[in-house]
Amino acid sequence: MLAQEADYYKTVALCEKGNYLQAKPILQNLIANNPTNSEFHRIMGQILSDEGNQEEAINCLIDALRWNPKNHWALLMMGNIFAKFKNDIATALKYYDQALVANPNDAIGITNIGYLLFQENNLEEAKKYAQSAIQANPEYPNGHFLFSLIADEENDLKAAFDSCIQAIKVNENKDMLHKNSVNQAFDVAKRIVAGTDKTLFREYLHQLEFEGGTEIDIIEDSEIPTAAKIEFAENYNRSKHLVRFKPHYPAVEHLIMHELVHLDFVIQARKAGLNQLFTATPQNRVSFLETLKPTVAKLHTMQVPEESIDQFCNGLFDGLNLQAYNTPIDLFIEDFLYNNFPELRPYQFLSLYALLQEGLKAVTDATVIERSPAAILSKSKIYNLVNALQFNALFGVDFIKDFNATPAELRKAEELNAEFLEYKDNRKPAEEFELVQHWAEDLQIDAYFQLENETQYRKRSDVDSFISNLQKDPFGLNDDVSFEEKKMEQFQKSQEAIGTNMAVVLFMVEALRFFKDLPLEEVKKIAFEIATMGAQGIDIETKNYIVGSIPNKRFSGYQLLAFYYVSWSLAIPEHLGELRLDYVKEFDLATKMSSA
8 A cells, every 4th residue: 555655646746747658657557456546547537638638538537437426626627628629618517517516615626617618708607617716715816817807808897807906915926817917907997997987076076065065176287296186275265175186197086086085084074173284384394404404515516506406405395294294194095985985996096006106216216315315215215105005905016125115114114004004994083183193203203394273273373364464554554355354353343342452462462472482581581671661661653663582573562562561471470560551351362362
């Protein structure tokens, strides 16, 4: 028995190498000594078929099935011979069906049957086997790819795309099947985009118009700096939201839907009173540019023009802030689109791929690497890697290695992505802003922007705008009265009716904010300096008062009185009465407004 077992394995090894000449004598001896062994007859049938002797192969396989009617491989081979060499599909199918009964979990064999039937253009039978293969082993990529080919032939492009993506996802090997699956996915997606209705977003758009109470216009714009952007009506003093997009981008419907989901998230956050605005002040920009001094010096040595250097540095600031704000929010948006709009997936696939390639070039281009600060480039690469991780999770296509990331960069990207995964399945309104802040802090770029509650920001902006206008034109001679200014006028009149000087109130709000972060001793110093000026009298008609302790600023009379009163209220409250300024109501209202 041991000798026969050794001869059997030797025969199998020789057959795998195609060395049939040496294998056949050993196998014939095994059959002579064991004529009832089904597998020995099956192997001989395989050899004879490969040698082109199909009739003798069939005889050997009949012997194999005589001794074991459920010999799965013998049944498959009989089916293959009748399908390939006899062109007898009806007989082949009988053997294939018996093979499927004998081993319903053989995904490989079942798929091979399906491929043969597909090549014979027997789509109905091929689909049955493809489905059986997927059911037998959902992780076997060939079954999904076969189903994609069949669906494509039947012009069911959606099913073809979905099955192809599934084939990519379950294929752990970067083999020829993987390459063919990726190519098939792109080909099918392009045909879907080219041949379907271009108004996928209309129903969703109308839903958001109803929920948000504001109309939305979609506009082509080749001049915008990004592929697409949304302009919220409130930020532009318009009656409508605008979604702008670059028309030459592939699958622009995805870009439009992306911006609409952004609006959807904002509507949700506003209803909860939690919407945040992303702002960057000149001080933020100065802080960032301060870190670029070595880069600027390097560009000077490269004879780069000053204007180009300024443009480059400001572009770095704006670009990094765009990534800091958009990347976490975009992850939630793309996850939402993938799960709620499956018909959009081919568009999403093509569009995200194009954007990912742009991001890849931006952090791996030799010229960019030469000119950009390594620290900034690294942070940008990490944000791009997070996008690549999501693309791989959604569609199975992995571009992560193409970024040439360091182990530390990849580890950080994976950490950020893991935090997103903790949030994504039960995201609550405005939680995406937590990731914006957390990730910026992790990457140490949070000094370059602020997130501020929208309601509070707009209240403060209204007050700041009024103060600025009051200083520039105290008598309103140049006013172009807008809706917001009318509301402010109404508020002023209501306060005047109860004896409140609104000019002083608003200047006090400014003063409270100015003094907020100053040490008490510094406030007291300013208080005494203004008191010295007050001893000589403060004329409310004068507009050019200068306070030495507050450089680069000129004060109007009312503005100086407001700073006078507030500084004493904060630093020397016990002597406030000595100023003889009856601004108790004004200070109380200003305090409420500054804390709103």
